[in-house]
Amino acid sequence: MECLKQQVSSSAKLAQSNNCDIAIKEANDFLEGDLRTKLEHFFKDSNLKKDFEIPPTLVAMPIYSALAKNLNNDDIYHTIKKDSIQKARKIKEFLKKEIDIQDEESLLKFGIYCAALGNVIDYGAQLKFDLEKEKDSLFNMQFKYFDIESFQEKLMYAKNLLYIGDNAGENELDEILIEVLQCLNPKLAITYFTRGQSIINDITIQDLKKSNSNLFNMCDVVDSGIGTPGFIPDLSSAKAYEIYNTADLILSKGMGNFESLESFKNPKIFFLFKVKCSVVSDYLNADIGSFVFLDSSKYRGSYVD
Known part of the structure; x- marks a missing residue:
């Protein structure tokens, strides 16, 4: 959970609040002791199973909820998200x-x-980003996994695809891939998931509306109902849960979605993200800074933070 502690500290300081130190201490205190019991209490009205494998993204929700309350700011990254877009x-x-x-x-x-x-943009991760510099070396990206053949084969027969979005800003570059997918399969129906509420710099429907996003003209945009920085089916809205379960193909963007969904072993998912922390790096045997386009049906690890 060290990555999460660093994120919380950076977020609190970003708010420039007098309660910054108090907020950081409360967040660290939450992470001590019986974490599962604390989470079960926080999510007591949810459908989470007792033996649910706890991803760090699940822990982020109660911590950031408390952080927002302490700092009197529900969207600490508002300006950063706007600039990133x-x-x-x-x-x-x-x-x-x-x-x-x-x-x-x-x-x-x-x-x-x-x-x-687009996944280079992530103020919630440990690494800084330079999108202009990355753009110049676009086709020199180093991929540890690049399962394009199996994706292309499944894309050919898919009637509907779920695209799970991640951070504000990368949604702009998601548009390019969505345009390509529609070109390769003109009959493909695409749904794009956003977060259910502001958390870190993750994209919400409100962010898309305020920025006059073209995604609304390209596909069906759905608020997933998720308040965690990663899609967890059992916490999603009834509509989002149905879309997730009936999708022929799922493209999951970002490391947070990987951490949240990897344990479900859903063979329909392809993960696309940049490796940004040592835990995921060690788990996938992929260098920090490298990229992953991973067919989940071919990989059967067990991610634990």
Whole structure:
């Protein structure tokens, strides 16, 4: 949970509140002792099973709820999210010009790389990002896993795809991959999940509306009802739960969604993210800073933080 402690500390200081030290102490105190009992009490009205494997994203929700209350700020990252979206939108417009010059064989790879580039944006992680610098080396990205063949095969027969979004800003570059997917499978129905409420710098429907996102014109955008920085089916809204369970294919963006969904062993999921912490790095045997496009049906690990 060391990564989470660092995130909380950075978030509290970002708010520039007089209660910063108190908020950090309360967060650290929460992480001590019988964590499962504390979480069961916090999520007492949920459908979480008693033997549920606890991902760090689940722990983040009660901590950030308390943090927001202590700091009197429900959206600490509001300005950062707005700036990230604006910056990514400029890069998206530049990259979209390249779509027309890609042949069909390289088009999907191009879309995946663009979406992966978007995952560089993450103020909740340990590493700083330089999106402009990353853009210049787009096709030199180092992927530990790149299961494009199996994804392409499943995409061909899929009628509907669930795209689970992650951070504010990367949604702009998700648009490029979504456009590519619709080009390769014109009959494909796509649903894009956002977070159910503001937490760290994760994208919400409100963020998309305020930024006049084009996603609303491209696919069905759904508030997942999730208040954690990662999609956990048992905590989602009834609508989101149904969409998740009936999707032919699922594209999960970001490390938080990987941490939340990996234990479900859903063979329909492909994970796409940049490795940003040592725990995930060791678990996947992938260097920090490398990228992953992973077919979950081929990987059967057991992630524990």
